[in-house]
Amino acid sequence: MQFKKLLTVLALAAGATLSAAAGAKEMRLGLIVPATHEWTKAANAMGEELKQKSNGKYSVTTFPAGQLGNEAQMMQQLQTGALDMAFMTVAEVTNRVPDMSALFAPFLVKSPHEAEVLLNGPTAQKMLQSLPREIGAVGLGYGVAAMRVMLNAFPTNSGADLKGRKMRITPFPPVRDFYQLLGAASTPMPLTDVYDSLANGQVDGVDADLELVWRMKFYERGNTLVHSNHMMFPVVGLISGRLWQQLPPADRELIAATARKHLNSLFTTYATVEGEMLKNIEGTKKVKVVKAGPEFFGDVPKKWEEIWMKRTPILADLRKEAAAIK
Ligand code: BEZ
Numbered sequence: 001m002q003f004k005k006l007l008t009v010l011a012l013a014a015g016a017t018l019s020a021a022a023g024a025k026e027m028r029l030g031l032i033v034p035a036t037h038e039w040t041k042a043a044n045a046m047g048e049e050l051k052q053k054s055n056g057k058y059s060v061t062t063f064p065a066g067q068l069g070n071e072a073q074m075m076q077q078l079q080t081g082a083l084d085m086a087f088m089t090v091a092e093v094t095n096r097v098p099d100m101s102a103l104f105a106p107f108l109v110k111s112p113h114e115a116e117v118l119l120n121g122p123t124a125q126k127m128l129q130s131l132p133r134e135i136g137a138v139g140l141g142y143g144v145a146a147m148r149v150m151l152n153a154f155p156t157n158s159g160a161d162l163k164g165r166k167m168r169i170t171p172f173p174p175v176r177d178f179y180q181l182l183g184a185a186s187t188p189m190p191l192t193d194v195y196d197s198l199a200n201g202q203v204d205g206v207d208a209d210l211e212l213v214w215r216m217k218f219y220e221r222g223n224t225l226v227h228s229n230h231m232m233f234p235v236v237g238l239i240s241g242r243l244w245q246q247l248p249p250a251d252r253e254l255i256a257a258t259a260r261k262h263l264n265s266l267f268t269t270y271a272t273v274e275g276e277m278l279k280n281i282e283g284t285k286k287v288k289v290v291k292a293g294p295e296f297f298g299d300v301p302k303k304w305e306e307i308w309m310k311r312t313p314i315l316a317d318l319r320k321e322a323a324a325i326k
Contacts, residue, residue: 027060027084027243030068030077032191036215038269039087039235040064042143046262053254060085070190079136081242087263090142090234091172096135100127102315104174105308106230106301107294108322112274115144115232116267117325123317128236138244140237140259143266146274147229151213151222152205153198156290159297168194168206175207175231177307181300194218209233210277211270219281227278228292237263 029047033039040062047060068074068083071092077083094101103124109115118124119142128139150156154165163183169175171188179186187203191212197203198221206218213219237259244252282289294301309315 024056025058027058027239028068029060029062029085029087030066030074030083031062031064031087032066032071032074032089033064034215035062035064037064038211038266038273039143039145042262042266042269043087045265046258049262050255050258053258054251058251058255066190066192075135075137078238078240079242081240084240084243085259086137086238087143087235088238089170090236091170091175093131093135093236094172094174097127097130099312099314101172101174102308102312102318103127103234104172104231105315105318106178106297106304108318109232109325110229111147112144112232112267112270114322114325115234116264118232118318118322119144119234120264121321123314123321127314131236131238132241132244135238136241137238138241138256140239140256141263143235143237143263144270145233145235145266146209146211146270146277148207148209148231148233149213149228150205150224150226151198151208151218151287152224152226153222154204154224155288156205156224156226159300162205165204166202168197168203168208170207174304174308178230178300178304179207181303182297191216195221198222210274210281214277214280219284219287223287225281225287225289226292226296227289228296230292230297235263235266 029043031040031043043060043062047062051059068077071088074083074086074088075092078086090100090103109118124142131137131139155161159182165184166187167179167184168189169179169186176186189197189203194206195216195218198206198218208218213225239255281287
């Protein structure tokens with residue numbers, strides 16, 4: 001009897017959620033980047049298009065700057081259904097899907113355009129398909145941030161100058177290994193703490209990108225911009241698996257296509273924004289811009305490759321696909 005009652009309650013609850021999904025549904029989308037960041041702009045544009053195309057059935061409210069918690073917390077909320085969507089760093093997802101670490105191989109791609117081809121290619125797309133099983137959220141598509149550079153408060157003429165320096169990193173193994181191989185003391189730190197930490201000497205430099213260096217004014221606290229483009233930094237659009245299961249197939253298609261379009265728009269955005277930000281930073285005359293390719297870092301990229309080819313052999317497929325990009 002009690003079991004029957006429980007089944008009835010569960011059925012009613014499921015019905016209530018389903019009917020909410022069948023009516024107007026405001027989806028909450030979390031991001032750790034600020035409201036002015038290109039990822040947030042893309043999420044807002046996606047929400048507007050979705051609202052228009054669904055005749056108001058779906059809308060998206062964005063919560064930037066980690067208002068809903070850090071990415072680990074947002075991941076949990078997606079799994080329980082407390083959060084509907086997120087534009088999340090692939091860095092965070094590597095904690096659950098270690099193969100995705102291969103996307104951070106040094107000098108795997110040279111530009112946002114090459115990132116677009118690789119991330120929409122077979123190996124990266126296969127990883128995306130595995131997300132419902134691995135993390136309980138559906139991957140809607142990839143975008144990127146600007147390519148990674150370093151902003152340092154010390155003269156940097158080669159990778160050897162990083163030895164013994166405290167470098168802010170996004171805390172996850174592929175980047176940690178890169179800096180460890182360079183002999184730097186990698187210091188995990190959220191973006192919001194970087195400006196002050198550069199000012200007070202808690203870190204000597206940061207692994208970041210041109211958008212962050214310009215918009216978060218890190219250039220005010222450094223003297224050398226190492227323009228290395230040493231890694232790409234993908235973002236993935238996620239929707240809660242729980243919500244997804246309740247959506248009719250046509251609505252899923254609409255949401256997936258709209259999300260993918262706006263995530264993919266970031267590849268073009270950064271192809272333009274990177275140049276603008278570099279000009280802006282150069283215009284301040286506050287930092288010396290040092291152009292750096294793989295050779296700048298000596299044998300570190302090769303050593304990184306040896307370690308990670310064993311850990312994530314899927315890297316070999318990515319290298320092949322990357323080599324074929326025109
Ligand atoms: C970072 O941790 O450096 C980062 C996070 C989100 C977007 C771009 C960069």
